[in-house]
Amino acid sequence: MKTVITYGTYDLLHYGHIRLLERAKALGDYLIVGVTSDDYDKTRGKINNKQSLMERMAAVKATGLADKIIVEEYEGQKIDDIKRYGVDVFTVGSDWKGKFDYLKQYCDVIYLPRTEGISSSQLRAKENELSIGIMGQTSFWWKFVNECKFVNGLYFGGICTERNQFDSIQKQAADKNLEIPFLTDQYDDFLDKVDAVYIISKPEQHYEQIKKALNKKKNVLCEAPITESVKDTQELFSLAEKQGCILMEAIKTAYATAYERVLLVAQSGRIGRIVSIDATCTSLKDGMGEPGAKLNWHWNSMEAWGPTAMLPVFQLLGTDYSQKLIVSHYLDEAKKYDGYTKINFLYPHATATVQVAKAAKSEGELIITGEKGYIYVPAPWWKTDYFEVRYENPQDNLRYFYQLDGEGIRYEVVAFVRSIETKKNGTYIDEKVSLAISKVIEDCKMHKDVVEI
Numbered sequence: 001m002k003t004v005i006t007y008g009t010y011d012l013l014h015y016g017h018i019r020l021l022e023r024a025k026a027l028g029d030y031l032i033v034g035v036t037s038d039d040y041d042k043t044r045g046k047i048n049n050k051q052s053l054m055e056r057m058a059a060v061k062a063t064g065l066a067d068k069i070i071v072e073e074y075e076g077q078k079i080d081d082i083k084r085y086g087v088d089v090f091t092v093g094s095d096w097k098g099k100f101d102y103l104k105q106y107c108d109v110i111y112l113p114r115t116e117g118i119s120s121s122q123l124r125a126k127e128n129e130l131s132i133g134i135m136g137q138t139s140f141w142w143k144f145v146n147e148c149k150f151v152n153g154l155y156f157g158g159i160c161t162e163r164n165q166f167d168s169i170q171k172q173a174a175d176k177n178l179e180i181p182f183l184t185d186q187y188d189d190f191l192d193k194v195d196a197v198y199i200i201s202k203p204e205q206h207y208e209q210i211k212k213a214l215n216k217k218k219n220v221l222c223e224a225p226i227t228e229s230v231k232d233t234q235e236l237f238s239l240a241e242k243q244g245c246i247l248m249e250a251i252k253t254a255y256a257t258a259y260e261r262v263l264l265v266a267q268s269g270r271i272g273r274i275v276s277i278d279a280t281c282t283s284l285k286d287g288m289g290e291p292g293a294k295l296n297w298h299w300n301s302m303e304a305w306g307p308t309a310m311l312p313v314f315q316l317l318g319t320d321y322s323q324k325l326i327v328s329h330y331l332d333e334a335k336k337y338d339g340y341t342k343i344n345f346l347y348p349h350a351t352a353t354v355q356v357a358k359a360a361k362s363e364g365e366l367i368i369t370g371e372k373g374y375i376y377v378p379a380p381w382w383k384t385d386y387f388e389v390r391y392e393n394p395q396d397n398l399r400y401f402y403q404l405d406g407e408g409i410r411y412e413v414v415a416f417v418r419s420i421e422t423k424k425n426g427t428y429i430d431e432k433v434s435l436a437i438s439k440v441i442e443d444c445k446m447h448k449d450v451v452e453i
């Protein structure tokens with residue numbers, strides 16, 4: 001009996017896949033199909049499969065062509081499978097030509113011509129067809145645009161910003177080889193040209209800009225905090241619901257695989273009951289702490305880092321803390337710019353500290369303390385790909401690694417697009433968390449529960 005094996009994602013199964021499977025089957029008597037798991041696909045850069053692994057496997061099964069279906073989960077598994085199943089022929093489409101020649105020492109390797117004119121990416125793009133524009137001033141807009149390219153069917157629609165920014169943006173676009181389809185300072189015109197908007201303006205501008213977008217039935221991805229007032233944030237969420245739109249807070253850490261796994265491990269009981277969370281985020285900005293520094297272009301420390309630092313606290317301990325104490329050091333007389341802030345949260349059975357700074361430096365780590373052990377996420381924890389679960393006996397320690405591509409931005413955008421399609425918000429950062437973040441930012445701004453140092 002001649003055994004043939006082939007691998008693929010088989011998202012939105014199409015006739016290109018079926019033709020490949022038919023020809024693979026004809027190469028022998030018994031066909032094994034390896035369907036790639038979502039995690040493994042992520043490491044290969046395929047981040048926006050429409051269907052789950054189970055759905056993709058069911059579709060392959062329904063073709064009736066596979067004698068056995070297996071899951072491909074790790075690098076190097078092909079060698080294992082070929083040995084385990086006594087495979088005679090390995091085959092894939094010609095788009096992989098040469099890539100699997102290293103398997104020739106184990107079995108025959110055959111590349112079958114790929115069917116022209118069809119692919120899962122194309123089908124996904126057809127379903128989405130969404131344009132997204134950027135509102136605000138940022139020198140990193142190009143990063144976002146580049147990351148959007150990984151999301152099938154999402155198009156960059158343009159930028160709306162102040163006129164005095166046009167030159168520097170155009171220069172950056174030329175440097176990065178990017179085209180800006182539409183550059184304007186007229187927000188209304190801009191909104192008419194896009195389906196969704198990514199808002200990255202200063203927090204005090206968010207409320208008006210989000211409201212305008214939602215009133216025009218545009219979906220909104222907004223840099224955190226959504227607003228600096230819990231009442232305003234609440235109002236905007238209600239408006240989004242009324243308009244049937246998505247309003248999502250952009251904290252890219254929330255979408256990083258390693259961070260998601262930190263939450264799951266912490267909730268699994270592996271470190272026992274959580275008693276404390278300590279999160280630190282700092283980024284020293286040149287000259288910010290010096291007398292006479294020009295501050296008005298900067299986000300203060302709480303605006304810049306507060307939402308990210310509070311995220312694990314609210315996601316793991318909830319938003320019903322009983323007390324909080326905010327300690328801030330200000331850089332200006334009006335007390336608008338905190339160079340350093342530390343917040344202590346008290347819960348009935350736990351405590352948390354959040355430390356943020358733009359005019360002080362500390363170790364940017366996250367520690368989740370439990371009754372049996374702790375999770376340690378090394379600096380910079382907010383863009384981590386690695387964490388450890390540590391115990392009294394170091395031999396019991398566990399290490400976890402999950403690849404992070406594009407600083408998490410592309411995963412955030414995938415989550416946003418998915419929310420728009422499913423009309424469901426809050427898969428990652430739910431409304432309660434966004435409201436709790438707004439509340440703390442508001443209290444900081446109003447100097448409520450704040451002690452100055």
Ligand code: CTP
Pocket residue numbers: 007008009010011016017020046091092093094095096113114115116117118119120121122
């Ligand atoms: N395949 C093919 N002809 C196509 C599309 C895919 O022969 N038009 C083959 C691939 O070469 C591979 C198998 O089908 O051997 C599974 O491919 P997969 O990557 O799942 O499908 P794609 O449509 O290429 O997916 P994507 O667009 O996400 O890359």
